[in-house]
Amino acid sequence: MNGLPAVKGFIETSFVDWQGRMASVVFLPRCNFRCPYCHNHRLVTDPDQYRTLDLEGVFAKLEGLRGWVDGVCVSGGEPTIHTLLPQFLEEFKERGWPVKLDTNGSKPKMVETILMTGLAEAFSVDVKAPLESIPYRKNAGRGADPASVARTLAILADWGADVEVRTTVHPALLTIEECVRLRAQVSEIFGRPIKVKWQLCRGEDTLDPALLSEHTLKLAEFDKLVEEIEGA
Numbered sequence: 001m002n003g004l005p006a007v008k009g010f011i012e013t014s015f016v017d018w019q020g021r022m023a024s025v026v027f028l029p030r031c032n033f034r035c036p037y038c039h040n041h042r043l044v045t046d047p048d049q050y051r052t053l054d055l056e057g058v059f060a061k062l063e064g065l066r067g068w069v070d071g072v073c074v075s076g077g078e079p080t081i082h083t084l085l086p087q088f089l090e091e092f093k094e095r096g097w098p099v100k101l102d103t104n105g106s107k108p109k110m111v112e113t114i115l116m117t118g119l120a121e122a123f124s125v126d127v128k129a130p131l132e133s134i135p136y137r138k139n140a141g142r143g144a145d146p147a148s149v150a151r152t153l154a155i156l157a158d159w160g161a162d163v164e165v166r167t168t169v170h171p172a173l174l175t176i177e178e179c180v181r182l183r184a185q186v187s188e189i190f191g192r193p194i195k196v197k198w199q200l201c202r203g204e205d206t207l208d209p210a211l212l213s214e215h216t217l218k219l220a221e222f223d224k225l226v227e228e229i230e231g232a
Ligand code: SF4
Pocket: 031, 032, 033, 034, 035, 037, 038, 039, 040, 041, 044, 076, 077, 078, 104, 126, 140
């Protein structure tokens, strides 16, 4: 179908993108956020440098993985900025592929449409910072609106959707106190304690080159930081 979002990347098998499942991952271009630590920034700012994959070719590869792969993560970039995302996801549904949608939560109406049409079984929402303007802009760029992210979380909570909340931590951008506040705010929206999946910021090839020279965490330091957040 013409006008569907272009597929700019495809990973055949991943153990880490959909908890408990072996999944393939499809990457869509562009994003409305500008997280300084973004390591997919070429896909965000200059997606034309990547070849567009033929969707039928992707489905042919998926067919060869049937029985081995349990579902497909639709990621990016930011998938929900594409107005024809529902039609894109429909193509997977028609072929019997369960989908998990990865989103930055900035497009609550699109997420609601996906929920209403049953086009995704699960969602991962990247919550960038406490749901407040200043830390959100610091972690996701000037255009990032935490109220939209909060609305998306509330919609997912109302629907009782299968949701994973993820946060990338860079010590120059997010403090332990902010992480604790973020978790409390998200838990309040869901009306129950939410376990946030803290992710280590890879201090390499970041959107903002200044971050490369900033202190980035080594794995052991990150584990200690997560312990502190969880213990707070
Ligand atoms: S939300 Fe941030 S990290 Fe994710 S693709 Fe957009 S700019 Fe990159």
